[in-house]
Amino acid sequence: MTTEIVRTKDLHKIYDQNGPKPYEALKGITFSVQQGEFVGIMGASGSGKTTLLNIMATLDQPTSGSVEIDGKDVTNLTANQMSDFRSEKLGFIFQDFNLLETLTAQENIALPLSLQNKKPGETKQAVEAATKKLGIDDLLSKYPTQLSGGQKQRVAAARALVANPSIIFGDEPTGALDSTNARELLDTLTNINQQGVSILLVTHDPFSASFCKRILFIKDGKIGDEIDADGKSRNEFYQQILEKLGTFEQ
């Protein structure tokens, strides 16, 4: 028996609803993500991926429809409730690491816990736990400039993990990376996922998507199709994605 971490129901988003040129970016999106899944959302540029992710991540509000995360409806929260919800329940993976250069790795990782005003002792323990998982406990006192790309990657991942989020979101996290760094990030995410953390990635890049276990295809604000890795090797899954894209884009 698995539990649902994310459930969206008939999401609609209309930009500039009362403006001169209203634009419907999402046209009724319904899907769910189970505990421990690694889900990808693919679509061409402009298909509504970022819009969808922002709504799920409480960074934006839908025009209609609902989003439940960990059983809680997040579409009607106040701004402060949204911020608190993000710090307690969500993790983020950013395009270019986005570590603060003036803080050490340890301090960067501790940031989400400080935002929750956790006790120093508790924070230290949580940071240790997260860094052990990623094998970076020896980097803690270093500043970002003293780290390699891959190391920064893992520090950023540890920051996303440290508050024990219900799910980690990433919007084109490999978009600005060279292939080595991209590969390293995807491996890190796979590693995290294997330890039981749910992940939802948004991407238009088939290579990144091939690391996911299930992929939803979005086109013109609607979910068009869905494929499952079903125990296939990553390479096989990659081929399947390419094929799917070929037919889907028509």
Place this chain on the structure above:
Amino acid sequence: MLFKISLSGVKSRWKDYLVLFSGMMITTAIFYMFEAISTNDKFTTSSPVGQNAKFVFIFGSILLAIITLVYVFYANNFLMSMRKHDYGLFMMLGAKSKVISKLIILETLVIGLASTFVGIILGVGFTKGLSGLLSSQIHVSLTNFSAFYMPAVWATLILFLVLFVIAGLVNARTFTKTSALNLLRSNQESDWKDPKKRTLFVQAVGGLVLLAIGYYAMYDINHLQLLAIGIGLITIVLGTYFVFNSFFVMILEAVQRSNTSYKGLNNFTISQLKFRIRDYTKILSVVSLLFALALGAITVGIGFQRMVPMMAAGNNAYAVGLTNPSPKMKSLVGDIDGKAQVTYQQKVDPGSKSVYYRASQFEAQPFKYAHFTNQAQLKSKIDNASLTQLKDRASTAYAGLNNLQAPLTRNLRIRLVSDTTFNRINAKANTLLLVRVNDMDAAATTLSKITNLQTRQYGKKVSEGLGVGGAYETYQLLKGVFGSLEFMGIFLGIAFLAMLASCLMFKILSGAASDKARFEMLNKIGARKSVLNRSIAVQILGLFILPAVLGIIDVAFGLQMFIKANLLHGAYQTFGWSVLGFSILYLIYYGITVMIYSKIVVPKTKVEK
């Protein structure tokens, strides 16, 4: 095509341009105002200090030009930080660097010239208001003064034109030398490394010691003489630099190590401030020193002015002496609040070169005379003069009475005689009315009217160098001298403060664009908007307040120099008020900076409930 894109870029950030534009306008207006007043012969020659004031004003002009240069540099940097992205895009689109250069120079010049023109017009208005204020408040006479003064217009135009041409050329050069990609991704990552603990410690201690030496040197000016100023200048400049570069950083690190840094964004805020302080050490030091200079100028300027009544008080116990006052003069005297008056009868006999008084009158109503008990501290006392004193030509009391008589009788001998002798003298009896006032400043306007009437009554002789006498004459004379000093002090002080605060503001705002990504990330990981705003407010407060505090301490010690050299008394009271006024002005700049910074950096929440 490019021009259109360029224009749309300006449009989308018109509010930021508005800040820039108004800053430039005010700078131009300040400069014009200063030039109009200082280069205007009508002002400088009609004021009693004449050539001296001219020299001080020229010095002030140079200082003002220097800080204007620094100001334009920072404002220009801010302008370019807003345009980087657009110009990067043009280059990507394949625009030739020649075209871009032209565009940049054009843009800089258009903004510069427009703000200069508007600024000059504003300056004429300001000058008009200020000259009115000057003549009424600090009794600097500005007869025939016109706010529009062509030489000042030229000086302002030329200075700013030159500055903007230079700024435009520099901009064009830096832009065409940077690659398009770098311009587009201009949110440079700062490569922060924690400074070495030992260097930090050595610099911090060194900085404090240097400051201490500087402060001591100023305190010990009587002993060190001119050397005090030399030592003070060098040690305080260096000390300030090190204190910013290390001492403040060390303190912040100590705060960071405490448990408070685990709360909310405290750690981020402190570390960011630490980084900024080190990154901005130079400008913070300059701001601090200019702040001290400005505050010092105001304090000393006002301080001198405040001493005038004290100096006048020790000079004569009576404000004016009136010989045969007309009814009009008498009624004016009646209008003064808080006064005492006494009348003596007088007979002038040019034949025996004497002025006769009734001794009995001086016994019944003793003549009061003022004398300094401590010349250095300007402490004076008023005593009743005995008849013996009034008969002694060398006494202070005799000189005091002599000075209060009509100018033409001052070289005659004062003689106190019995009533019978007095009655026998064959001359017209005059009345000498002496007026004492409690508050010279309050009575100044009325006294000035009285003096004018008396001068007219005395006739020509008075205007040939001899005044009507009394403490008010001294008061008026000193006011003229110190009035222009005070004006200089207040004007330069406020102008400097306004400009240094805007320099700091533009420097900080120039960094906002590169901070955007950080704040977006913090928003995503769940920092509340209020927490982000607080972090910004604290960071910027640190950058504003530290130089100010150091500047205030500089002045607090620097004043000792004036006090020890017996140039200034009661300075600390003036100092207190100046600090208050300064802080208010400075806080306004702080508030504006925080507002704009937050607007650039804090992501808009989609929900505004």
